[in-house]
Amino acid sequence: MHFTNLMCFFRLISIIVISGVIYLLMYQLNSIQDALKLRDNPKININPFWQRDSQRRGESNSATQLKDWHELESIAKEATRKGIGELGQASKLDDPPDPEFHRILSKQNGFNAFLSDQISVNRLLPDIRSLGCKNKKYFANLPSVSIVIPFNNEHFTALVRSLHSLVNRSPPELLREIILVDDYSDRTELKRNLDRYVKAHIPKAKIIRLPQRMGLIAARLAGVDKAVGDVLVFLDAHIEANYNWLPPLLHLIALDKRTVVCPMIDVIDDRTFEYSAQDEGARGAFDWNFDYKRLPLLKSNKNDPTEPYENPIMSGGIFAISREWFWELGAYDDGLEIWGGEQYELSFKIWMCGGRLLDAPCSRVGHIFRNAEWDDVIPGRDDDYVHRNFKRVAEVWMDDYKHYIYNKANGTYEKIDAGNLTKQLELRNKLHCKSFKWFIENVAFDLVKMYPPKGNTDFAFGQVRSVGASNLCLDTLGPPDYSFVGLRECDHDTKFPSRYQDWALSEDHDMRMRGEDYCLRAADLGAQTSFVIIFDCHFGDPNQVWYYNRRTQWLMYSEHEDLCLKAMPENKRVILDACKTNNALFKWTFVHVNNVLLDQYFKTLPNKKKVKIN
Known part of the structure; x- marks a missing residue:
């Protein structure tokens, strides 16, 4: 009887030990599964990476409280x-x-x-x-x-x-x-x-x-x-x-x-x-x-x-x-x-x-956000370190997409030596990093829709001068910062004006700062009259579509068939207002107009929308 009880005892101990081992294995497996799920579910609570430091500080090990x-x-x-x-x-x-x-x-x-x-x-x-933020709780051990x-x-x-x-x-x-x-x-x-x-x-x-x-x-x-x-x-x-x-x-x-x-x-x-x-x-x-x-x-x-x-x-x-x-x-x-x-x-x-x-x-x-007057010039640095930095980033991380950056810059990057990239390329290989195509398709999947990597074929470009106030030109009034555009004295150099007066009626049918991705749109969408603001260009956005009527010299806001850009010389502003044929303040001239392309304007509209121009 004593021997039988002893055998039962050892069997019980064996079952407990085996159960413990199985539990530990399952726990380990669940921990791995939690870690794999973590990036898709930020609410999962696991032991944080810095727990070893908190233990040294004598803090609680609980990561879930x-x-x-x-x-x-x-x-x-x-x-x-x-x-x-x-x-x-x-x-x-x-x-x-x-x-x-x-x-x-x-x-x-x-x-x-x-x-x-x-x-x-x-x-x-x-x-x-x-309001919900004020009721949020976070880990007690951070x-x-x-x-x-x-x-x-x-x-x-x-x-x-x-x-x-x-x-x-x-x-x-x-x-x-x-x-x-x-x-x-x-x-x-x-x-x-x-x-x-x-x-x-x-x-x-x-x-x-x-x-x-x-x-x-x-x-x-x-x-x-x-x-x-x-x-x-x-x-x-x-x-x-x-x-x-x-x-x-x-x-x-x-x-x-x-x-x-x-x-x-x-x-x-x-x-x-x-x-x-x-x-x-x-x-x-x-x-x-x-x-x-x-x-x-x-x-x-x-x-x-x-x-x-x-x-x-x-x-x-x-x-x-x-x-x-x-x-x-x-x-x-x-x-x-x-x-x-x-x-x-x-x-x-x-x-x-x-x-x-x-x-x-x-x-x-x-x-x-500092104002337009501030200029952080670094003494003794007149080299183009910004474009050099850009080229280093593009060469290491952007794969074939780098050519879209280079093509947009009209030869700027061809003259720049990016320097030694060996260490950065080795790091990318060591970390088994994904391709830039993966980034574009899975992370920034709407970027190419908003900012398509295209060329620069413009319907019209250069200074945009008011006919009714011939000394004034369309101007961003400073660096583009989502603010109102207006009028300033026209730059003397009409062929190469400042970037603030250099405009393009672009191949995307928007009015933008030439060579850049800042576009004009109504400040008050849907209103009968509105100021005009500078905004990020969004390809295909109907609120950024413009048309230049060569006969009337109107800059027409094409989403609203009867609205045109009007100069307001008394306060150096521009507004959108109902187009008026006999008012010179509605008339504008571009320095350059591509008549061949402008003849094809409506055929190239993404939605083929017809605008009343006569």
Whole structure:
């Protein structure tokens, strides 16, 4: 009897051991399956890549516990603040400075620097997130962060306002450090004064000073080289972080270290410092001039305004990435100089080499977009480093698609030596990266529809001069920034005018800046009269179709058969209004008209729409 009981006992132990082994094998298999599903389902919770670091810090191993990261007491305390610019409201000075001094200061900084000095560096911002964001919870155990901010001659109050917003609105247990990289500034206040200020008010910040001007890319790499946080967050030096901006970024990276996340970028007005949403969001892209463009959100992206969505191309200035993954990707190509192309290179690498790029609508960061007067000229650099950077990116990552970039540039790239690309090509091979065709077909699948890689055969081009006000020409009134177009004095050189007065009625039947992908359209679609704005060209968009009637000299807005472009010389604007035959302000002349092509205009319309022109 005793022997029989002993045998039963050993059988029981054997069953337990075998069951345990089977359980462990099944657990391991399920973990692998979860990892494979992760990129398609960001809600899956697994042990994060940085757990080994959190264990060293003595934190909980649980990666699935959720937490509300809102600092409600801090938000309530901020809400009591009063003063100029508080709550992100538009501001102006009752007693403005000398106009010439104000103009010089604005030109030096690209924004209203004098007003910046009057606004608190701790100002209150409006919480413009979707309501659902305020109820979101994220992992209680999130990775630590190193924020890298390069700057050169940044205005002092704009820079320290950026720092205060980060400290005030980032959980202290997550913010490991802020690394400021001074790219050889020569302003006095950015030396000893900044050192003292940071030491007294921003203890988590440290400053690295470069021995010579090296540009954005090298400055970022210098900061990353000193970073110790699990996640790198790259920011510009003139931003303001909004409420609970950090956890939505880190949560997605904690799920998968190969996920790179961008916040929604809000607009801080360069004149008034008003804080507002740019729009409901968009997906990044590029045209075949390598200008950054935006694609509309997909229908699925709009189902829940709080959910992250995939983004083909980052805008480049503001994003979060695992430090480990950044180095695995080879960081930035160290052959890229100053700035230009770095956001394309990194975006291509992320997607083609096994990662993904997301925008997180519940994370918002305001950014000052500098005005047209600002010009960041780097002393001693008159070489074309931007196109050289573009060529390096195209040669390594774009396969045969690079020829669309080269053909658009009319021989520019043929004269440029891209340098040694051996290391970058070896990296692409080592990481088993996919083809650029895969990227276009699976990630940026609507890019070629919006920005088709085509030639430059124009129906008409050059300066567009008003007949009724013959000294005035159609002008973008500055760099294209989705603002109103108008009239300016015509450039004397009619054959080679400035890019702001060089137009094309293009083969896509739109009115665009010649050789570029910025097009004219009505500001108020469907209205009887409307101002005209410059916008990203969208091939086939009926709201961007134009026609030039040689007999009447009308520029007709073809989606609306009775609307024509009219000059308003009294305020230097242009509008769309009902066409009038005997009014010279509706008449325009192009420097060049291709009569043969214009005879074929209606035959080449994509939808063969007939416009009444007689």
